[in-house]
Amino acid sequence: MLVVEDSDAIRTAFTILLEESGYTVAAAPNGNDAVRLAGERSPDLVLLDLGLPDISGLDVARRIKGDPATRGIPVVALTGRDDDADRDALLSAGCSAFWLKPVDTQALIRSLPGYIAGAAQP
Amino acid sequence: MTDLRLTIHGGHEVEARLREVLAREGFRIVEPPRPEAGGGAALVVEPHGHLPREYARRLEELERTILELRNLDVAKSQFLTNVSHELRTPLTAIVTYGEILRDGMLGEITPRQREAIESMIGSCRQLLSMIEEILTYARTNAQAISIQPSDFTVDEVVRIVHDMNASLIERKSLHFDLEMSPDLPTAHADRDKVAHVLGNLIGNAIDFTPDGGRVHVDAHRSPADPRWIEIVVEDTGIGIDPVHHELIFQEFAQVDASRARIHHGTGLGLAIARQFVRLHGGRIWVESELGGGSRFLFTIPSVEASANAESAAA
DSSP states (O other): EEEEOOOHHHHHHHHHHHHTTOOOOOESSSHHHHHHHHHHOOOOOOEEESSSSSSSSHHHHHHHHSTTTTTTTTTEEEGGGTTTTTTHHHTTTOOOOEEEHHHHHHHHHHHHHHHHHHOOOO | OOOOOEOOSOHHHHHHHHHHHHHHHHHEOOOSOOOTTSSOOOEEEEEEEEHHHHHHHHHHHHHHHHHHHHHHHHHHHHHHHHHHHHHHHHHHHHHHHHHHHHHHTOOOOOOOHHHHHHHHHHHHHHHHHHHHHHHHHHHHHHHOOOOEEEEEHHHHHHHHHHHHHHHHHHHHHOEEEEEEEETTOOEOHHHHHHHHHHHHEEEOOOOOHTOEEEEEEEEESSOOOEEEEEEEEEEOOOOOOOGGGTTTGTTTTSOOOOOOOOOOHSSSSHHHHHHHHHHTTTEEEEHHHHHHHEEEEEEEHHHHHHHHHHHHHO
């Protein structure tokens, strides 16, 4: 599982949440690290915050989905309410879903196996 | 009108420049009948009348003011967006950590600890929704907002709003049901704005209904015009005194202090909802008695209403 989030506090919170739910977690504080780690670690899923300091979350999604090596990794975007305009772009970039922050963590954890299984199908 | 006699000492450039300034300021230049003795050109000028000159000056002032206000408005919107982002980030972290603790991920907790954490998370979520409301309101006022209509079913939007509130509905053991009239046409409206209105009404219904109560959403053709859709959000909550039915749709209105104390709110939610409904040409109102639950109703156009409007316009 790869967590991409620039806020230290939120990144750590998601790392704890996912580890305690039984996942192995890698975390990236910015977009470039995210793209690199997606290639190196081949995570089962990328949890992607949109407001990143270097490249936008949308670009991260496009790069992951544009590279044949990482194309199959499901990407779930975490959005704020201001990001309305980006949602269609996120879906057409190949994101599995977007969740409004702050997410209902229980509901998110319940949904993760579905996203992972969904991406495994052609 | 008073004449203004000027004697210019200087060359043609000075005279040309002076003529230019005087003309701009609204003076008419009356050429003197003959050159004054003593050298230099002479001009006799008179104002075109006080009005045009004053008018030009004021117009210039207004233009300057408008420009300043525009810049300020953009700066204000930008500031609000930034502040809102800065406020939301730490709150998101608090909510997420709270849920991790609540769900016993970092060790078992006692029921009283759980209750305390629930209350902390609830307060943070309230704070977040208030920040959202203030931001939406600021934006609504800062820019001319427009609606972007698309075709969608009311059903799907209600379900999205329901899912966003699922945990809260579960925690309060509320009965939530949705009733769609079988002949309900597809809506033709701004989907995000309708979702916002429904989110506000359903959120209020959940807030003001005690545990174990009922929230009922109902959509049917409007009795006033069957080409419009009427959506009803009904609860078994504390109700609203009829004297307050108009007041609650006004900005910053809280019906009374006790209601505001028990329940959160900026007092902007319904004002924004009304603004969004009115943008569609629809209507929003409430039917309620104190202690008898509330029924909020609003109307949005269906595809039939918009097809008609377009053919009427053509």
